[in-house]
Amino acid sequence: MTASAHLTTVMTNAVAAFRELRRSDRASRAAWLAAAADALDADADALVEIAGRETRLPEQRLRGELARTSSQLRFFGEVITDGAYLEATIDHPNPSATPPIPDLRRMLVPLGPVAVFAASNFPFAFSVAGGDTASALAAGNPVIVKIHAGHPELSHRVAERMLTALLDAGAPAGILATIEGRDDATALVLHPDTAAVGFTGSIPGGRALFDLAASRPTPIPFYGELGSLNPVVITARALAAHRSELVEGLVGSFTLGAGQFCTKPGLVFVPRGSGFAVDVATAAPAVAPQPMLMPRIAEGFRAGATALRQQPGVTLVGGDAPGDGGEQQPMVFATDTSALRADDSVVREECFGPAVVIVEHDGDADLIEAIAALPGGLTATLHAAEGEAADCAALIATLEESAGRLLFGGWPTGVAVAWSQHHGGPYPATTSLFTSVGASAIRRFLRPLAFQTAPDAALPPELRDAPAGIPRRIDGELRVH
Known part of the structure; x- marks a missing residue:
């Protein structure tokens, strides 16, 4: 050219x-x-x-x-x-x-x-x-x-x-x-x-x-x-000890800046039957609808959210389907690891905007297999109860392989400028x-x-x-x- x-x-x-x-x-x-x-x-x-x-x-x-x-x-x-x-x-x-x-x-x-x-x-x-x-x-x-x-x-x-x-x-x-x-x-x-x-x-x-x-x-x-999904894993013991704080923290993180952060938590793994998705969907409407940065980004979010709604095994549990307006309210989806592992699953694709997918799993082996199947990411986060990290060695090793920054507690939105920072990860994160x-x-x-x-x-x-x-x-x- x-x-x-x-x-x-x-x-x-x-x-x-x-x-x-x-x-x-x-x-x-x-x-x-x-x-x-x-x-x-x-x-x-x-x-x-x-x-x-x-x-x-x-x-x-x-x-x-x-x-x-x-x-x-x-x-x-x-x-x-x-x-x-x-x-x-x-x-x-x-x-x-x-x-x-x-x-x-x-x-x-x-x-x-x-x-x-x-x-x-x-x-x-x-x-x-x-x-x-x-x-x-x-x-x-x-x-x-x-x-x-x-x-x-x-x-x-x-x-x-x-x-x-x-x-x-x-x-x-x-x-x-x-x-x-x-x-x-x-x-x-x-x-x-x-x-x-x-x-x-x-x-x-x-x-x-x-x-x-x-x-x-x-x-x-x-x-x-x-692009990055930035998976989050919440253990049963962490849910039992800090459920309300985890709900509040997740809602604040995935809606920050209308979900238009590269480190937005896109997938959250919880034990089957935890009811966590309903709690998040109940809390999310407290965040007012926010404007998307550009019409092109809003169109991409609408396409991604629509694809999630149409994915077999995925349920919209909170928020309305995005419309043609410039503002978007939070959307909460629920699914399980079988839907995530499907060959045509859009759950493995980033939905850039204020949407989160809660993924239920059937125990450590199922969880580790699902994490291992994800594309590379900028971050991965583990919320575990005090003293529980020692019991999560295999899970932590899998998370280390999939991301450039591993968080223990907290939320990935927010990237400090520091000597020790790493903002990258396996493809397609970088x-x-x-x-x-x-x-x-x-x-x-x-x-x-x-x-x-x-x-x-x-x-x-x-x-x-x-x-x-x-x-x-x-x-x-x-x-x-």
Whole structure:
């Protein structure tokens, strides 16, 4: 596909910026990220107003998300200042080793221009200034963001505020740009200068772009977060001890943001005959109908909910079938493991919106078999009584195999930005093993580069014999400085 004149200019500028970024130091990049964060915070009132108008999300939610976004930019400044992310490693010559070891030095270096596809459901945190952009910039890559059609005015304003701040702080021109439209989005993935892609969105859209990235003459990494059921298991003892709290917590979680969170609990496993589905259906109407983000998302939810209603063995126990309006009330479905395991079962597919499926099982063996049959997910949650986890070893092992984050108690909605966070999971949750949130998200946009018998002047400062002020492994020994 032929790139538009705009995209051609954007990529030319990005390549020029990358040459400068390769020579930039970590302290400068950290300062650039902090400047971008400050610019977003200074424009918070206007940004939140635009976001509310375009997405219909409440002001409190948007202010919190914007604060998270600016904090995330600063967080990646801390990550690169620390320097451990570089995995700097030095082996001095050892001629007596078998085979002999020459002078070898290795670290991670940036890839090149990174394409980022913004998400619909987080107009700040997974959009123009989101985690993909923050981590790619921190690593030393220019970023080209495909704006989401659900909040274009907001995207342009965020990009303008960020770019102005970055340039004023000394970043090279071409470090950040935006594109719009399906044709340029496709051309961006296929462009020979695009080095990697970050994506958050639907399974069909993500898989199409993933396949496109792999089909290039030179394939590139595609880091996609696609879809997730986020199963929850509640034991009989946990139900007996905390039934009302579990009902309240589940309703709050699966309806949060009208169920338009990638970590929404979609399936909840309980013992047969527990009556838990009826309790959830009784409590759910306390949550007022909420607007969906976009007509396309509302249409997808209607299709998914209708398919669930038509699935043999699935019963709608709470909520009305979605209509044509923009607001949607919670929906609660009930089924059992036999319906979930059917070859044509839509219970194994994500229904993006305020719906939850309560799945009854007939004991540990039935439960474990059902969990094992699920597609990969971002999260899995176990609610067990105090001291009961020791009796759930086989179940926990199965949950570990199916998800990227395992919760013991609590609910999966809400993803902290932290050094230890992992927001990813087996396909289709993500198309790779890496996280899109937290410190190691930066690893997606770096590659290893080894230097052999290089003169000191040719080495990056982090690989020279002089102290570098970062953690390094030198001749097999991990040293802090």
